[in-house]
Amino acid sequence: MRQSATAISPTREENFAEWYQQVIAGAELAENAEVRGCIIFKPWGYAIWENIQGLLDRRIKETGHKNVYFPLLIPLSFLQKEAEHVEGFAKECAIVTHHRLEQDATGRLVPSSPLPEPLVIRPTSETIIGAAFSRWVQSYRDLPLRVNQWANVVRWELRPRPFLRTTEFLWQEGHTAHETQEEALEEALHMLDLYEEFLRTELALPAIKGEKTESERFPGAVRTFTVEVMVGDRKAVQAGTSHFLGQNFARANDIRFLSREGKLQYAWTTSWGVSTRLIGTLIMTHGDDNGLVLPPPIAPLHVVVIPVYHKEADRVGVWERADRLAAKLRSCFYRGSQLRIEVDRRELGGGAKNWYWIKKGVPLRVELGPRELATQSVSVSKRDDPPKEKQLLREEELVERIPELLESIHGNLYQRALAFRQAHTRKIDSKEEFFAFFTPQDSDRPEIHGGFALTHFCGLREVEQELKEALKISIRCIPLGEEPEQGICPFTGKPSSGRVLFAKGY
Amino acid sequence: MRQSATAISPTREENFAEWYQQVIAGAELAENAEVRGCIIFKPWGYAIWENIQGLLDRRIKETGHKNVYFPLLIPLSFLQKEAEHVEGFAKECAIVTHHRLEQDATGRLVPSSPLPEPLVIRPTSETIIGAAFSRWVQSYRDLPLRVNQWANVVRWELRPRPFLRTTEFLWQEGHTAHETQEEALEEALHMLDLYEEFLRTELALPAIKGEKTESERFPGAVRTFTVEVMVGDRKAVQAGTSHFLGQNFARANDIRFLSREGKLQYAWTTSWGVSTRLIGTLIMTHGDDNGLVLPPPIAPLHVVVIPVYHKEADRVGVWERADRLAAKLRSCFYRGSQLRIEVDRRELGGGAKNWYWIKKGVPLRVELGPRELATQSVSVSKRDDPPKEKQLLREEELVERIPELLESIHGNLYQRALAFRQAHTRKIDSKEEFFAFFTPQDSDRPEIHGGFALTHFCGLREVEQELKEALKISIRCIPLGEEPEQGICPFTGKPSSGRVLFAKGY
Known part of the structure; x- marks a missing residue:
């Protein structure tokens, strides 16, 4: 749990892959779990995901989708309904075969009570949601049908990497059914636009919208659309996908409806999703040699207040002032939400505290010591500036300018990422x-x-x-x-x- | 998807178990999934869970717990670390034994690539979280350690019942570690108090706080505390539990810390949780012979606006008025949150629309027709009143009185449930x-x-x-x-x- 008060080692230049691991460790985002390819989301990492969820969930609901929750376990026969689909996922499925443990002759616990049909832990839910759609859709009046779920999925990974490629990951998967091909295609493209706008506005990530070639398509899709982001080692990350599934899954699951003309027709379906890999994309795009850098909209804290004093006599005054400032800031707003603030109350030196929050990527650090106390001012450091850069602001000025400071960080991160991509x-x-x-x-x-x-x-x-x-x-x-x-x-x-x-x- | 415009059949008196199923169907809360014992949360059912989550999550965070996320899959050897624990769960574990599908000679897909060690889908996470705690806790300075996660868990159920007992369910599980026995016990009791307060304040459920006897304890716990609710057939539902685990899991997982006195000691741990069974408890407690009845704080909609007209000439006027009213109500607040409002735009008669929302349990129905238009008034029905009871209110009066009307419904539901319990x-x-x-x-x-x-x-x-x-x-x-x-x-x-x-x- 202890951290050293220094930059990340190695640097991005020296070894990007290892730098990535060290940023994750330094920010206490996650750690590897005992199960191969799985990670434990620590509080800081999970709080980022909660913020991503909250902001994206609002957009998904505003566009008329309703949240649902489908079972984790899918009967093997369901997965087999769409030939390309099962072929695409067969090599990476976790399979439940028993539902009980029993002691063998040596006292060792072994699986018992085999299931009549094996169950697959969902790698994605087209097949099980399709089966429900076939019950829910009877007439054109039931369309469009638009649902979304936040869930965990499992795809067995042989070369895992935290956040970017893990055996279990968290995501949202949207599933819709439509009357016409045009409407379904429009839905798939609309969600792609929504993802691009979300990446830009909330994560400061510039993304290229495009279509996958046949060989890179989602198994079972007619067209797969993607948002691609260039990260710090010039590689691409597929940050989200949106699939036009044509009538493939409607045929596989018998999703048919009585049309306006009174004919029985197959529906047209789509699916689309983003996952916790967004956190990996964030880290690799915005992170620098000092650690994580967080875009303000999804930062667990917008501002950390750091009281600093050397003489015991200054202690009470500095603490009181820090608490007063924090209370004042908590009543301020950034993009319609209350500012997320913390006072670092630990008995540590200013350098150690600063480095701790630098590595965690907090957008603004506000230092308060006897000097600031005397002048009714505060020392403000922006995470996108070099670690030692500070501006002295009067307290009221800080309160007034916080939304602007946060927006300037956000804009700067976006522009920096865009310029980097353009340069390469x-x-x-x-x-x-x-x-x-x-x-x-x-x-x-x-x-x-x-x-x-x-x-x-x-x-x-x-x-x-x-x-x-x-x-x-x-x-x-x-x-x-x-x-x-x-x-x-x-x-x-x-x-x-x-x-x-x-x-x-x- | 079609619903009949009548009360629930059978009544609670006639057949409580079947009434329960029909309330769930009538409110479109959930349906049985293809996998035995699992349910599909439909939009209305999932929205209730989201509201429960939001309100409880805030309380859990306010008391100093941080959200995390641990893996779904637990190595069998982990589960075995605590003898009573594994014995308690061995009979209901879903077990993953393979991570790939392959075609056999006949072309049938069968599990392949057996795992070196079987993995259990978490029935609860004490063992895997305990393993992380043993890494995270080194000194008394790392304590208390207090985390919570929202997750799905699987316990193989032989006699499932929607929401109350399902093979997969959704829940939150809190896990904490402490320096002393007293502090851990205090934590377990504090969370029990929090649950009781939450049930009362947000779900209008009166609960009895108590301790389980030895035979009903959580496997591996030293003391198990519970909140028990009496539902409509006079049976009890265990609505939440909080466990004082003593040093059992600390010993099993080697969670030790250097104490203030410089000695290596085992930590004291707790765990506590509530699940989607709260939805079943709600239905069985507040539901009546007309369907679901929702406490306002967790209702997906607080108010539904129902335009009613018979003559085509009235149509435009009624619709405009409904939209204006909805817009006005959306800017109102109930307990600090914006009112959740919907206008029922379907081309259906007033009776059918009213019954639809009665069965869904919406607290307030506001009817608007030519008569109301002429008098600048609205007809308001409270879900806790008989279906045909209405009060005519002037529009401004409704806007002003909505928080009070919603609170009166909430208070009434609580008092009704309490009186019922006391009578029995x-x-x-x-x-x-x-x-x-x-x-x-x-x-x-x-x-x-x-x-x-x-x-x-x-x-x-x-x-x-x-x-x-x-x-x-x-x-x-x-x-x-x-x-x-x-x-x-x-x-x-x-x-x-x-x-x-x-x-x-x-």
Whole structure:
């Protein structure tokens, strides 16, 4: 539980993967659990998730979706209803086969009472929700049907990484059914827009909206849309996806309705989700060599008040002032919510306290000591500034300016991430340049490569597969909303109607 | 999805168990899932849970607990660390044995890739949280450690009943570690008080606080405290529990700390929880022969506005007025929260609409038709009044009086439940009276018995067991806070130092 009062070691430059682990440890976000690939969300990490949930849940409800909760366990026969779907998840399913423990002859506890049909812990809930939809949807009057659930899911991970790829993770999954293809497609795209807006507005993450190629589609989907974020090592993270499922799951689950024309028709469905991987994306995008950096809207604390004194005689005065200031700040608002404030009451030096909160990524640190007391002022440090930078503000000025200070941090984080992405995105038209872009210049640091490549592509699946194997890259998406641009695929010389986004990904 | 515009059939008198199922169906709270013993929370049922969560979560945080999230899957060896604990849960554990599906020779999907050690889906998390506590607690300075999690748990149920007893359920589980026995016991009792206050204030449920006898204790606990509620068929529901675990789990998980005196000591731990069974308790306590009745603080809607008109010419005027009223009400507050309002826009008659919302238990229905339009008034119906009772209020009067109307419903529900419990609670001093109290008078309705019996008891476990078998009753608790009362156990003639609460239970 003890932390050292220093920056993160190693730095991002030295070893990005290890830096990531150390930021998580330093901010006390999570730790590895005993079960392979699972993590324990510690209070600071879980509070970030609660804030993400609260802000996103409001948006999902405002767009007319209702929350529900479906069972964790799915009968194997359900999963098998959609052929591509089960194929996509078969290799990573946790399977419940027994419902009792018994002692064997040696006194050891062993599973007993085998189930007549194995149950799968949900890797996602299309099949079990589809079965309910088939009961709930009878007529066009029952449509659109739009539900969402916050849940845990399990996908067995062989190469886990905290938050980004864990065997169990937390997410929301939206599921909707519609009368027409157009309406379902519109829903899928609308939720993609909502995710992009949410990432930008609440997490300060600039995302590229696009469509996945066939080989990267969700198992069973007709079209998969994605929001892709570039993180600090120039790799891509798929931060959220939205699927147009066509009538595939409606057929598999017999979701049919009597249309306005009196005909029995299959519904058109969608699903969409974001998960606790957003926390990993946040860390890797905004984190710096001093630790975590949190966008204010989802920070568990907006401001930490740090009383600092060296002489025992100053103690009472400094503490009283800190409490008064905290009380005053608690009655202030940022984006319609009460400010989240804490006074650091520990008996520690100012340096140790400051570093503790720097590593936790708190947007504003307010120091109070005898000097500040004498001048009715406070020393304010913004987390996006260097650790030692402070501005002396009069107390009333701080109270007045807090919303603006927090917004400036948010805007700064967003702009910094956007500029970083732009600096490491290149339009590439030759195979040589493409290979060079994705080939590390320094063999000691194989993780440093070019970044995002926007390249013409003929669409051949084999080419996509070859590039994947050769360079460990994938097509992250075909960006949406771009002007059509005729060109030549540098890999085959065939014509291409637009650039796609290649990158290494998590 | 269609509902009939009538009361619930059968009535509570006719068949309480079936009435319960019909209230759930009529209010669209939940339905049975395909996996045995699991339910699907439909939007109305889940919204009630979200409101319960929100209000309880705030209280838990205000008392200094921090939310965390631990993994769903627990290694079998962890569960075995505490002997009584594993014995208590061994018969109801869902066990994961494989992490992959493969096709067999006939093309059928079967579990493959067996796990080296089976994993148990958490039935509760003392063991896995205890393992983390042993890492987090090193010194007395790390104590008290107080965390809480909102999670799903699985306990294999052979006789499931929606909300009250389901294989998977949702709950919060608090876990704390302390320096001293006194502090841990105080924590367990404090959380019990918090639960009682929460049940009373937010759910209008009068609860009896007490301690469980040894045979009813949580597996591994030293003392188990409970809040017991009498529901509509005079049975008891254990609505929440709080456990003083002594040093049992600290020993099992090696949670030790360096004390103020520099000695290595085992910590003292507690755990406490309430679950979605609260929804079942609500339904059975407040529900009437017309359907669900919701206490205002947790109702998904406080008020439904029902436009009613017969002539097409009235349509526009009535709708406009309904929208204006809804907008006005949305800016009003009840207990510090914005009123939750909906306008029923369906093309249905007033009777059908009214019955729909009666069955859903909405506290206030506000009807608006041409008559009300002409007089600038509205017809207001309270859910705790008979269905046809209405009061005509001027619009401004309604807006002004809504908090008071909602509070009056809440108070009324609480008083009604309390009076019902008091009417069916009896102090009993003879064995004959006791047996008669718990023996149905009418063999056609075996569920109707006396209710709660407060009876002296010598404490013998065998007597408790015999009564359980003979009358299907149990000691719900030894009530707390009662004056000591010397007496004679009517079953053995031995001395007793106080009355215990006997009842049939869910």
